Amino acid sequence: MRIVSFSLVVPYPGIPHAGGEYYRRHLGALSTLGHEVTVVAPDTELNRIGLARTQDPGRVILVAGDDSRGLRALDRLAALLLPHWLAPSRRSALRRSPAVREALRHAEFVEAQWEETAFLLRGAAGRRPTALVAHDVPLQRELRWLRSARAQSATTKVVWRGWRALVVAVTQPSSFRSADVVIVLSDKDARQVRRASRRPRVVALDPPLWDPAEHPDPAPGGAALSGGEALSGGAATSGGEAVSGGEAMPVGSAMPGRGPAVFVAAFDRRENVEAAVWLLDEVWPSVCAALPEAALMLVGVHPPESLYHRAALISGVTVTGYVDDLDEVYDTASAALVPLHSGAGVKFKTIDALLRGLPVIATTVGAEGITDDDGRHPFPVTDDPREFAAAVVTALGGASASDSEVTEWARTRYGTDRYARRLVELIPALGVHSPL
Secondary structure: OEEEEEOOOOOOOOOOOHHHHHHHHHHHHHHHOOOEEEEEEEOOHHHHHHHHHOOOHHHEEEEOOOOOHHHHHHHHHHHHHOOOOOOHHHHHHHHHOHHHHHHHHHOOEEEEEOHHHOHHHHHHOOOOOEEEEOOOOHHHHHHHHHHHHHHOOOHHHHHHHHHHHHHHHHHHHHHHOOOOEEEEOOHHHHHHHHHHHOOOOEEEOOOOOEOHHHOOOOOOOOOOOOOOOOOOOOOOOOOOOEEEOOEEEOOOOOOOOOOOEEEEOOOOOHHHHHHHHHHHHHHHHHHHHHOOOOOEEEEOOOOOHHHHHHHHOOOOEEEEEOEOOHHHHHHHOOEEEEOOOOOOOOOHHHHHHHHOOOOEEEOOOOOOOOOOOOOOOOOOEOOOHHHHHHHHHHHHOOOOOOOHHHHHHHHHHOEHHHHHHHHHHHOHHHHOOOOO
16 A cells, blocks of 8 residues: 655654654554555754665655745744644645655555644545544643643743643644544543544554564563664664763763663653653652662753753762663663653653663653553552652662563563554554555
8 A cells, every 4th residue: 555654754763762763663564564655754954864864765755844934934923822833834835745746646545643744634635544643642741831830830931831732722623633543652642632622533552662573582671682772762772872071971880780770861851851850859869868879870862951960969870961872771770760740642761661671660641651451550650759769769779670571561562563463453444455
């Protein structure tokens, strides 16, 4: 089947973008099912890098934005008034592109990745089926930021966040209604979409984050993993060192005899910085009081200077910045921490740590959408800083060894084979040429 896939990014092996890594594996599943996919994305610097590195550049269409002065001015206005919309210049160019029209003319199925590209499905409707893959539910994130602003009694922030939440609440339902089926990555998000759009055709599909072919010796419980991709936090893989403040630093060397706790995240996202600050201020002092030799690594791209300065005041804490090899980080770690209090969507960083056999301690937001068949989290989940610290102490003290059953459960649930089979169940047209 010929498929057109609208996307914000062009994925490639090692992409430092959790959603991009999911999308790369999604395209791999479609290829396994025997389909030909043409990726359509905005012409950006990041996507030009993706085009150069992708495994099939001949099936990528990059569309440059409309550079007219009026649309550039409209872009600036839309950035303020219409959050979560693709810039008007991008929207106009994608709608008018002859290459995109030609690809759609031959398409038998059309999908949109991320809500920002859903508007393109309206012009693709007809006899061919359409799907929107909603990586998260933006309204949930906006409401959490609004609650945070209210808790801080920050009047300006409350007004601004209230406006953003209102705009998203008004515009989001039309995005969800643009597709025949909306695919989300957890049951929790499915409930959110149904409430937002009153659309019955919403399905949850666990993301494909484990491919046994990339891990020829998948022994749970701390065994080294080979060929892993960076699924979270913006750190990509390929082998090397972590960088901190411009100096090379070997990762995972802070605590002899016991590996560090790690928080892997992209620190150009405010929710990740806020999580790190909460971890340092509210949790880590209690951990250090119980285990003076405890070590913590904050791993991921673009940490702000303020985070470096804050960490420098606390014994045993390292901010690595970008690292080349997440495998090395995880192989030397004793626990993975996911201390998030805002944001939306399934946190791939949590699943990634489970897949690698690490003990995980998470907040409610960090664990959202990740439950076993009985609806329970198979790892400690708490928003109380003292309870979080106690769970970290337990893990670093060696009393919380990785659970091989949890690891195997994660590798089955989030496996690429299962994902491909579920795609066919949800969208029967995708199984027409399937070798499964």
